[in-house]
Amino acid sequence: AQTVTQSQPEMSVQEAETVTLSCTYDTSESDYYLFWYKQPPSRQMILVIRQEAYKQQNATENRFSVNFQKAAKSFSLKISDSQLGDAAMYFCAYSPLLIKAAGNKLTFGGGTRVLVKP
Amino acid sequence: SAVISQKPSRDICQRGTSLTIQCQVDSQVTMMFWYRQQPGQSLTLIATANQGSEATYESGFVIDKFPISRPNLTFSTLTVSNMSPEDSSIYLCSSSLGAGDTDTQYFGPGTRLTVL
Numbered sequence A: 001a002q003t004v005t006q007s008q009p010e011m012s013v014q015e016a017e018t019v020t021l022s023c024t025y026d027t028s029e030s031d032y033y034l035f036w037y038k039q040p041p042s043r044q045m046i047l048v049i050r051q052e053a054y055k056q057q058n059a060t061e062n063r064f065s066v067n068f069q070k071a072a073k074s075f076s077l078k079i080s081d082s083q084l085g086d087a088a089m090y091f092c093a094y095s096p097l098l099i100k101a102a103g104n105k106l107t108f109g110g111g112t113r114v115l116v117k118p
Numbered sequence B: 001s002a003v004i005s006q007k008p009s010r011d012i013c014q015r016g017t018s019l020t021i022q023c024q025v026d027s028q029v030t031m032m033f034w035y036r037q038q039p040g041q042s043l044t045l046i047a048t049a050n051q052g053s054e055a056t057y058e059s060g061f062v063i064d065k066f067p068i069s070r071p072n073l074t075f076s077t078l079t080v081s082n083m084s085p086e087d088s089s090i091y092l093c094s095s096s097l098g099a100g101d102t103d104t105q106y107f108g109p110g111t112r113l114t115v116l
Helices: none
Strands: A003-005 A010-014 A019-021 A024-026 A032-039 A046-052 A064-069 A074-079 A088-096 A112-117 B004-007 B010-013 B019-025 B031-037 B043-050 B068-072 B075-080 B089-096 B105-107 B111-115
Touching: A003 A088, A010 A019, A019 A112, A024 A074, A032 A064, A032 A074, A046 A064, A046 A074, A074 A088, B004 B089, B019 B031, B019 B089, B019 B111, B031 B075, B043 B068, B043 B075, B075 B089
Parallel strands: A010 A112, B010 B111
Antiparallel strands: A003 A024, A019 A074, A032 A046, A032 A088, A064 A074, A088 A112, B004 B019, B019 B075, B031 B043, B031 B089, B068 B075, B089 B105, B089 B111
């Protein structure tokens, strides 16, 4: 079974600074997807970024980027130029890649709370 | 991405009663998923709901406790039966949306359930 581990329960960052969240996972599959989701106090799960395992290039979305190390099974998220609105729980998630899949179930890490100091 | 809505957004229920949560997607989707998020915890998959077939439950979840319906390609319900305070959680539905984006899950806003 796949497992996802986030070793940092909470991270604090100064506004406009950079913070990196760690995520490691365990799988025997060679192809899969990895995601970072953000959950603000409103509890809405918001997709931040996604990475296909077969792509060597790290995904980026504006101020968010990942460092994907497939051999090490590591998938960290970097938030640059942190803003007050970035304060939330961040969850790393794994999804298998299936042929003709129409949506695959997610395995989540335990989450990291990000605090942004003004 | 399409929109996923849930009803109710929150509820407070007495132990021993049941609550049915609705999930509506504004486009047709094959699979819908139901997750539970206990207080201060991460999300755990309860079951996968395919239209026209029985839901597939994850280890630790059973149909008698969490019956699921999937009457069409845009709608699903999750019932939390014979509730106890341990069922107090946020319940979220999700689905993948879009012909070219079938591997990313999008979530409804969640239902916050409190059982007294």
